[in-house]
Amino acid sequence: MDFIRNFPMFSVVLSLFSGVLCTMLSGKKARIYTIIYECILLVMVAAVLRYTVVTGEAFTYVLGEFPAPWGNELRAGTLEASIAVLFIAVMLCAVLAGQHYVRKDIDESKVNIYYAILNLMTAALMAMTWTNDIFSGYVFLEILTLTSCGVLIVREIGRTTLAAVRYMILNLVGSGLFLLGVVLLYDITGNLLMVPMQREIAMLYQDPGARVVLIMATGILTIGLSIKSGLFPFHYWMPDTYGWATPTSGAVLSSLVSKCYIFLLIKIYWRVIGIDIFTDMPIRNVLFVLGLCGMVFGSVSAIRAENINRMVAFSSAAQIGYIYMGIGLGGTAGFTAAVFHIMAHAVTKSQLFLTTPRLAAVSGNSLRFKNLQGCALRDPNAGLFFLIPSLSMIGIPIFAGFSSKLFFALAAADRGGIKLILVMLALAASSLLNALYFIRTLIRIYTQSDSVKEKVRHHLDYNIPMAVLTLANLAMGLFSGVFAALIGQGFGMFY
């Protein structure tokens, strides 16, 4: 067995260990330790990605060597590995670029706790990405819920506590439904590992009685995870949660945590339910319609926002709608577009959330639009790093956002019929609305105001991660074929 095959397990264990270690270090040491360990983790998951691409097949790590129907497994294929690389890379960028605000927003005695929670969150993200066992998926999903509440309330203002309560209540409803779905599936299949479950489900689906239970269980699972990831109409917690958290948390919550739930859902559709059976189920069409609604209504709410963070957060709701629309289209093309959009959105949205506080810093610490007049001229770097992801969000060619819209359109063209028309209309409407609020914001931040120009300090720890995210954005825009081939290979391994 190659040594690399241990890396998925190492990534989980190392993150858990780091979480415990950080509680014992001082704030500054915890920060430095977290950055170093995230770098090590990034090398590990990148090695796993390279290994799976070169060998062209997925491998499973069997915990304790108990064979298949029993025991617990991790599985690493190209898709899991690419998602893991994305998660760790964005997490590292968010930690680097947001450290200044962590010092400012969080009480000094609690900084190490903050990094400890972030590391536990990384453990949960890794475990949910690699897991091949649906109940481990549930356990780490709860850990992810708790840790995301933790990174939110660590900034002690009244707003975050209230946002956390609202976030937790909806998330607990989602987890409860997910658990019920898992229990129902376990009852009818008698397995918790994904491979034997899929075998049982393929047989059960032939029986009309069991089919009803199966569709019901899948539906409950889907509702649970879509509440947690913020699909329309469950998106109203987003602006408070993302907008009031410290920027690192906002970036991580919007671009990684909600994506991780969607990835788990995609994995369940492919590895547990089986993609042919899922395509046959009516759930797909419900997701498709809700996705379309999210695309439009999320953007409409974003237009009405008076605060730049709330606008960016509502635009997340629209982007989640895009992803669910891709899932609803179905087929490898639809799912590829959805996963590509997960990646594109993670890269762009984290950049936006990390940049808005810098724009606010030169505007009297205000995030309201009326105070932001001309802030990009006062801090040109932050302006540039707001401009690029905004253009990507609108869907200007050469940026990642354009490629993902193209993939959605192509996937819809594959499908044809009424869905093609609906997708085209929704894409057009949503792009138009996106353009409306992003260009309005850009004009505002780039037009001169009377206020005096202040000297802005340049932080390398902000500029470098932003440059990396920008390059990733451009790479996804220019070489989208490479990424699509990677994702396609990953889905090929899911069979």
Next chain:
Amino acid sequence: MENLIANSTEAVAVILFGIGFTMLLFHRNLFRKLIGLNVMDTGVFLFLASMGYIEGRKAPIIVNGVQSTEAYINPLPASLVLTGIVVSVSVTAIMLSLTVRLYMRYHTLNLDEIYRMADHLEDDR
């Protein structure tokens, strides 16, 4: 109807889940929401435990040398329930601490009132 009587435990479990779910989602009092959360989780655990138990079989500990798998129940559902209880306890603990923090700040447990006060009190920059 016969099915319902034969599976009465499961039916009760689903009803409990429904009660807890509605309370968690629609009740305005934070404390009652939390009780709803616990009722909901209990419903799932009852469902799992009753599905895992087979009448007449024993706990999977070998006594008197009986080794046939027919004599014992599967221990997995019970261990899942245990895991679930641990998760539920920790979630409840965190929610209680959040409730305490909110109460210290706003001196009420009614969510509607808290929202109204937050809109008044908090500066949203």
